[in-house]
Amino acid sequence: MDEKTQVASLSVISNTFLTLAKVVIGLANGSVSILSEGIHSGIDLVASFIALFAVRESGKPADTRHAYGHGKIENVSGTIEAVLIFVAAIMIIFEAIQKVYNIIEGEGGHVGDLGLGMVIMGVSAIMNLIVSTRLMKVAKLTDSVALEADALHLRTDVYTSLGVFSGLLLIKLTGWAILDPIIALGVALMILKASFDLTKEAFSPLVDVSLPDEEREIIAEVLLVHADEFVEFHKLRTRKAGAERHVDLHLVVAKYTSVVDVHELCDMIEQEINEKLHGTHILIHAEPCSSRDTACPAEEGLASSCQGCEIRNPKQEP
Incomplete structure (x- = not known):
């Protein structure tokens, strides 16, 4: 197994753990911001599988059907990942708006065990920082678009996890449950920005843009x-x-x-x-x-x- 495949597999493993942990804890304490992070990690998990497939296929030598090699598979992978991130952001925005409406109507304003939620957000930020740093290092060494896209996903998760962590801390201190969906909206906006940047990075080679x-x-x-x-x-x-x-x-x-x-x-x-x-x-x-x-x-x-x-x-x- 080469280095690109190894780090892509590492991303799959870490995202599997974080997705399960965030979804379970989010459902247990009713936090839409934690659930939004669980959705984001779930999309990242799918993206990690796509990246793993892409780095395996792109490394194959040219053949009779692909005389110029399989390199653009990585660009297709990155573009698909960008679309997945965009879908995740829209889902989070929908859930957050629904939660704000419920709170205004006097329903669903309670957030459960904030301490456990803060722990998983802290663990998520640390894990994603380590894995994304490793992914980005190998991506730069091998000039891999698929790994760079995966690294950008996880780096976004680092920032959003820290944002949710801070929000849960504020809810614990102030008791204002409405901060939970507001934080989720902020997370979604950051994800949309990452989706735009990644689309630009991955799609350009598909239309044969010149080298920099x-x-x-x-x-x-x-x-x-x-x-x-x-x-x-x-x-x-x-x-x-x-x-x-x-x-x-x-x-x-x-x-x-x-x-x-x-x-x-x-x-x-x-x-x-x-x-x-x-x-x-x-x-x-x-x-x-x-x-x-x-x-x-x-x-x-x-x-x-x-x-x-x-x-x-x-x-x-x-």
């Missing part, structure tokens, strides 16, 4: 190191699928450069980009310099005979 500026700068730096060996490059395109990056570009070389020399140059560029951006698949289309190009070397040989050739901005993708 800092990564395109890295590609440009590698190309500029070899600037005296070619005339120019253009039509640079980049995209991402899960942890995999895909880059393609046109490389203009001196007209009489040998195929062997061009091949070795392309191999060197691809290798250096991959060393700086792991998991990058690069496709370089080499083309001869046109005699109509004033920067094109007039004599046979490598493009090193071309001094001061213009290198186009790598950020200007079509």
Whole structure:
């Protein structure tokens, strides 16, 4: 079992325990804020199973049906998780509004054993902080969208659990039961924010958004190191699928450069980009310099005979 699968399994185990504990205690003492946290953890449990499936499938090599690999499974997973979080938030808002109405009507205003509820909220915050920190660390190391989404879920749980803990403490001190659904509404708003952020993070690669500026700068730096060996490059395109990056570009070389020399140059560029951006698949289309190009070397040989050739901005993708 690789590290990604191990931490995804850890998330499943922790969410199973917390979901059961919160739902049981929430039902026992009638606290809608604890129940809302139980619903949130239940959604996180489903999301953890999805993340576990995604990291297993995305690690499979390319095959005849998926020639570009299975990386986008992680992005699909993250998008589904974002939708699940949104559904959980709507459910919590509905329950909280219903509880406020009942309290105003003089019904359902009692909250039971606050001490036990505070204990489970404290335990939840600590457990989720530990697991989410571990998930995020592995997500950054492996560039896993699925694990990052799961980590964001649990990090949100940390904040909401602390919020519910504080609210239960205030109810214990003041006796104001209406604070319980108000806190639940606050929890729901935080969950909605997490859903929006996660949707943006996971969905963008599904529509082939370009790599971020800092990564395109890295590609440009590698190309500029070899600037005296070619005339120019253009039509640079980049995209991402899960942890995999895909880059393609046109490389203009001196007209009489040998195929062997061009091949070795392309191999060197691809290798250096991959060393700086792991998991990058690069496709370089080499083309001869046109005699109509004033920067094109007039004599046979490598493009090193071309001094001061213009290198186009790598950020200007079509």
